[in-house]
Amino acid sequence: MAESENIVAETAEKIFADLADAQTINRDKNGEWKAPLWQALTDAGLPLAWVPEDCGGSGASLAEGFSVLSAAGRFAVAVPLTETMLAGWLLAQARIASPGGEMTVVPASPKDRITVNADGSLSGRARGVPFAKAAKHFAVLASDAKGGLSIALVDAAKCRIETGLNLGGDPSDVVTLDKVQPVAIKPAPKGFDQIRLMLMGGVARSLQIAGALESMLEISVRYSNERVAFEKKISKFQAVQHNLARLAGESAAALAAATSAADAIANATSFNDEVFLEAVAAKIRCAEAAEKGGGIAHQVHGAIGFTIEHILHRYSLRALAWRDDFGSESYWAVELGKLVAARGADELWPLVASR
Amino acid sequence: MTAALRFDPIRLPSECEQLRKEVRAFLAEEIAAGTFDPHQPNREDTDVPEFSRKVGARGWLGMTWPKKYGGHERSFLERYVVTEEMRVANAPTRRFFVADRQSGPVLLKYAPENIKMDILPRICRGEICFAIGMSEPNSGSDLFAAKTRATKTDGGYLINGTKIWTSSAHIADYMIAIFRTSPPTKENRRHGLTQFLVKMKQPGIQVNPIGQITGQYEFNEVVFTDHFIPDDHVLGEVDGAWKQATSELAYERSGPERFLETYYVLTELVRAVGNKPDTRSAEGIGRLVAQVHTMRRMSVSVAGMLQAGKEPVVEASIVKDIGTIWEQQLPHRVRELAAFVEETATNRETLEKQLDFAIKTAPKLTIQGGTTEVLRGIIARGLGLR
Numbered sequence: 001m002a003e004s005e006n007i008v009a010e011t012a013e014k015i016f017a018d019l020a021d022a023q024t025i026n027r028d029k030n031g032e033w034k035a036p037l038w039q040a041l042t043d044a045g046l047p048l049a050w051v052p053e054d055c056g057g058s059g060a061s062l063a064e065g066f067s068v069l070s071a072a073g074r075f076a077v078a079v080p081l082t083e084t085m086l087a088g089w090l091l092a093q094a095r096i097a098s099p100g101g102e103m104t105v106v107p108a109s110p111k112d113r114i115t116v117n118a119d120g121s122l123s124g125r126a127r128g129v130p131f132a133k134a135a136k137h138f139a140v141l142a143s144d145a146k147g148g149l150s151i152a153l154v155d156a157a158k159c160r161i162e163t164g165l166n167l168g169g170d171p172s173d174v175v176t177l178d179k180v181q182p183v184a185i186k187p188a189p190k191g192f193d194q195i196r197l198m199l200m201g202g203v204a205r206s207l208q209i210a211g212a213l214e215s216m217l218e219i220s221v222r223y224s225n226e227r228v229a230f231e232k233k234i235s236k237f238q239a240v241q242h243n244l245a246r247l248a249g250e251s252a253a254a255l256a257a258a259t260s261a262a263d264a265i266a267n268a269t270s271f272n273d274e275v276f277l278e279a280v281a282a283k284i285r286c287a288e289a290a291e292k293g294g295g296i297a298h299q300v301h302g303a304i305g306f307t308i309e310h311i312l313h314r315y316s317l318r319a320l321a322w323r324d325d326f327g328s329e330s331y332w333a334v335e336l337g338k339l340v341a342a343r344g345a346d347e348l349w350p351l352v353a354s355r
Numbered sequence: 356m357t358a359a360l361r362f363d364p365i366r367l368p369s370e371c372e373q374l375r376k377e378v379r380a381f382l383a384e385e386i387a388a389g390t391f392d393p394h395q396p397n398r399e400d401t402d403v404p405e406f407s408r409k410v411g412a413r414g415w416l417g418m419t420w421p422k423k424y425g426g427h428e429r430s431f432l433e434r435y436v437v438t439e440e441m442r443v444a445n446a447p448t449r450r451f452f453v454a455d456r457q458s459g460p461v462l463l464k465y466a467p468e469n470i471k472m473d474i475l476p477r478i479c480r481g482e483i484c485f486a487i488g489m490s491e492p493n494s495g496s497d498l499f500a501a502k503t504r505a506t507k508t509d510g511g512y513l514i515n516g517t518k519i520w521t522s523s524a525h526i527a528d529y530m531i532a533i534f535r536t537s538p539p540t541k542e543n544r545r546h547g548l549t550q551f552l553v554k555m556k557q558p559g560i561q562v563n564p565i566g567q568i569t570g571q572y573e574f575n576e577v578v579f580t581d582h583f584i585p586d587d588h589v590l591g592e593v594d595g596a597w598k599q600a601t602s603e604l605a606y607e608r609s610g611p612e613r614f615l616e617t618y619y620v621l622t623e624l625v626r627a628v629g630n631k632p633d634t635r636s637a638e639g640i641g642r643l644v645a646q647v648h649t650m651r652r653m654s655v656s657v658a659g660m661l662q663a664g665k666e667p668v669v670e671a672s673i674v675k676d677i678g679t680i681w682e683q684q685l686p687h688r689v690r691e692l693a694a695f696v697e698e699t700a701t702n703r704e705t706l707e708k709q710l711d712f713a714i715k716t717a718p719k720l721t722i723q724g725g726t727t728e729v730l731r732g733i734i735a736r737g738l739g740l741r
Contacts, residue, residue: 214359221738241735248360248734249677252670256362256656257649263364277648284645330638333645337637340644345626349443352648353375355366355655 008049008060009067015040016075022311025078038079038102047081048098050089055097057088065089066262069204073211076314078170080104080131082204087139090197094151094186101136104129106154106175110198110327114142114177116150121179130325132156132173133163140177141188141197149193152182168318172325196271199279201326203265206258206282209290212319213251216297219312220244224300234300243296250293257285264355273339274354280332287329290319360670364652365659371436378440381413386444393445394705396619396712402484402526403447410441410448411481416455420463425476431662435655439611445619449523454478457607458485458531462552465591465599470552474529488518488532488553488577495520496729498533499545499597503579505534511586512536512551514559514579522723524562524575527555533596545597550590557582569715607724609657609671614650614678616720617713620689620706621647627693627700639692643685650678669737676730679720686713 051057087103420426503516559582
């Protein structure tokens with residue numbers, strides 16, 4: 001990790017440690033922790049990390065921003081930090097300045113489409129939009145009748161929002177735009193498309209899942225070294241040790257896949273098959289790890305981990321929920337399988353060994 | 356909690372890509388010349404001495420070793436590229452693979468100078484084959500229960516006992532083995548074993564082949580009867596082999612051979628499915644490709660850490676644990692998807708033959724070179740559980 005990534009990640013870590021402690025949040029039924037956390041993140045310039053300074057942001061590199069997302073995953077942070085970062089990044093692609101406050105991206109699924117009408121207004125429906133209800137603005141990717149893509153800044157108050165919750169209890173909403181006039185709209189840069197937006201979101205979720213798994217491993221190991229059963233610490237039972245070793249394996253796989261994909265995107269000169277592989281493989285493998293690894297973390301904890309009072313669910317359920325955003329692992333597996341088949345058998349290894 | 360696991364995203368340096376092109380061109384030439392068939396994965400059965408010499412002549416053996424011993428002073432990442440390209444091509448690497456990966460590094464670290472000067476250049480030229488003498492009839496994973504005795508005699512040791520499951524012993528020129536020089540002590544049950552360099556094809560060594568469920572005879576029983584080993588063939592500290600065994604394991608455990616052993620069935624499945632897969636095939640292939648990509652990125656990351664002089668023992672054990680389980684399950688997953696392949700697929704028969712072999716090979720993958728159970732014990736220790 002470069003030194004600057006370290007500094008940005010450490011800033012984020014410190015804010016999370018001070019203001020997003022899992023135990024404190026879990027006890028706070030009124031959500032009083034949210035406002036001070038968001039204020040501190042905003043003061044540090046993190047929500048607009050990926051927005052250039054001349055567009056109202058703090059101009060951090062992609063790599064620095066990704067390191068913030070890993071930290072956010074380790075703390076299972078439940079404010080729209082990732083979403084605002086992604087929205088700012090999307091707007092910056094079209095050099096649209098970001099306003100202050102919470103944002104999210106629309107659409108958040110590869111299957112939903114927003115269209116630009118002939119009068120320049122926007123219409124369409126997007127499902128599973130994370131934190132739409134909490135957002136003041138949306139960064140929207142929309143296509144016109146001729147297939148031309150535009151990026152728009154939209155006032156959330158002008159859209160219809162049907163609220164919902166994901167597995168982790170965070171907002172996951174349906175956003176409907178009915179001839180909404182955007183605050184600003186500009187053509188998307190050449191080569192940019194919805195797949196790129198989905199993959200950027202997918203890599204963000206992958207980093208968060210990997211971070212949550214790191215924490216699940218840590219708290220599971222700690223718990224196994226404290227809990228006594230049959231007159232010894234459960235960490236001394238070989239069956240428990242082997243389960244935790246498997247959890248370490250899943251955590252490691254998620255970490256490797258997610259950081260590799262983030263590195264590929266941060267250093268990509270063009271958006272080619274190799275970058276596509278990195279990004280979708282991360283989403284697929286991290287989603288698999290969320291299931292397997294989270295399951296082991298719960299098994300190690302026994303009944304206590306199934307209670308609302310215990311912090312484990314903050315990580316395990318969010319990791320499971322994040323699988324669904326920006327295209328699920330099965331969706332991307334089909335897309336990757338099609339790409340591999342289209343390239344042909346003899347081009348599979350060169351793709352895998354490209355980095 | 357102990358230090359967090361690290362898998363930094365290593366990008367292979369540009370010299371690796373040039374090297375990769377050279378290796379691919381070389382392998383294509385050898386395939387065209389009929390040296391080996393890339394569709395025939397049962398390379399365990401084929402010993403091709405001239406191929407070893409050609410690989411040596413290319414400078415692809417002992418790549419990371421000092422030049423004075425015939426090595427090439429290149430990086431672990433360059434060696435990684437050569438290893439993975441050979442493995443994916445199903446190249447006949449058996450004659451040199453153990454020597455290059457494992458035996459050479461042990462000799463470099465523990466052998467006296469005269470032995471190093473004699474043997475290492477021959478490994479680099481692809482002339483000699485090594486075996487590893489660890490397991491015995493009553494000690495497998497429990498390495499330190501080994502009983503084969505090395506009794507001090509004039510100018511050396513006399514060896515009596517039996518090693519078993521010794522891969523390639525029937526073609527090997529040398530073996531690196533552990534023998535008992537003293538009984539274990541009360542304080543340390545690992546005490547009393549010594550590492551030796553054994554010259555094979557000598558009096559007092561009998562190699563008996565053992566058939567495997569794949570139909571091959573790739574491993575052996577090796578019986579020692581008053582076999583003499585000179586003093587300068589002791590590797591490292593007498594009675595202290597246990598101190599030497601662990602640090603090499605990171606090299607042995609995390610390489611591409613730990614997840615690519617059955618990879619060929621995936622390539623063949625993609626060929627059989629054709630360029631317009633149905634949804635089930637596409638999803639199945641997509642997941643397997645995502646998994647192998649992740650395994651490789653983990654493995655490359657460990658190679659990068661080794662190159663940087665670190666000893667990522669836990670990370671390497673994780674790579675072998677999940678890598679070998681992946682390559683063990685792969686033929687079964689491919690078999691499920693192969694059920695939907697069109698009757699007209701031209702490589703159907705090749706795929707079926709490969710699946711037969713891969714499915715029969717699969718059980719050994721989580722046993723050889725450190726069982727899953729042993730690896731998980733090492734990982735658990737790294738996590739602070741033991």
